[in-house]
Amino acid sequence: MKWLDISQPLSNDIAVWPGDTPFSFALSWTMEHGSVNVGKLTMSTHTGTHVDAPFHFDDTGHKVMELDIEVFVGPARVIDVSPHASVGAEELAAYDLEGVKRLLLRTRSASDPTVFPATITYMRPDAADYLHEKGVRLLGVDVPSVDPLDSKELAAHHELLKCGIYILENVVLDQVRPGDYELIAVPLALQDADASPVRALLRPYE
Numbered sequence: 009m010k011w012l013d014i015s016q017p018l019s020n021d022i023a024v025w026p027g028d029t030p031f032s033f034a035l036s037w038t039m040e041h042g043s044v045n046v047g048k049l050t051m052s053t054h055t056g057t058h059v060d061a062p063f064h065f066d067d068t069g070h071k072v073m074e075l076d077i078e079v080f081v082g083p084a085r086v087i088d089v090s091p092h093a094s095v096g097a098e099e100l101a102a103y104d105l106e107g108v109k110r111l112l113l114r115t116r117s118a119s120d121p122t123v124f125p126a127t128i129t130y131m132r133p134d135a136a137d138y139l140h141e142k143g144v145r146l147l148g149v150d151v152p153s154v155d156p157l158d159s160k161e162l163a164a165h166h167e168l169l170k171c172g173i174y175i176l177e178n179v180v181l182d183q184v185r186p187g188d189y190e191l192i193a194v195p196l197a198l199q200d201a202d203a204s205p206v207r208a209l210l211r212p213y214e
């Protein structure tokens with residue numbers, strides 16, 4: 009089976025968090041003037057498909073390099089929660105999550121990575137405790153945040169951290185059917201970072 013790319017393409021028109029650094033890729037050197045093309049990137053660590061480290065919302069929290077890389081590779085389950093405006097323990101109880109270490113939530117049927125969403129499906133904090141009980145270590149969502157876009161307290165981020173659950177944001181699940189997959193979504197080796205872009209891939213079994 010082939011790997012499915014569930015990453016947002018990092019192009020110069022990718023949507024970013026309102027007010028955050030725009031993404032830019034450009035050639036700083038070109039073959040017109042030398043023997044090689046060399047690119048230059050300017051971007052926020054929260055651009056496109058990315059992992060949040062606890063340091064993003066907790067000054068004493070782990071940074072990207074301190075995250076356990078085992079969590080970002082291995083079996084994952086995709087479930088469709090698109091009927092719900094928010095997702096907590098009550099909604100999750102309707103799905104079979106026994107033995108699931110990595111969980112990806114499909115909250116919408118289509119998305120455009122060049123448009124920042126006006127509203128998103130968000131997580132209620134009691135989802136974190138429920139998922140922790142099931143043994144989930146990584147939660148992936150197809151939206152830019154696990155909290156409401158206007159949240160200041162970031163309750164779901166904090167509760168997920170408290171439960172040791174890592175957060176993967178902006179995966180693209182438009183073409184992905186609910187089911188079991190192998191996942192690769194490893195952050196870069198960014199020494200002091202609060203978050204990191206990832207190339208996120210899913211491969212169906214058999």
Ligand SMILES: N[C@@H](CC(=O)c1ccccc1NC=O)C(=O)O
Nearest residue numbers: 025028052054060152153154155
């Ligand atoms: N917490 C959000 C991101 C976020 O809040 C953010 C990202 C980039 C620039 C500013 C941000 N928040 C600003 O108040 C997240 O879910 O990762």
Ligand SMILES: [Zn+2]
Nearest residue numbers: 054060177203
């Ligand atoms: Zn983020």
Ligand SMILES: [Zn+2]
Nearest residue numbers: 060153154177
């Ligand atoms: Zn986040």
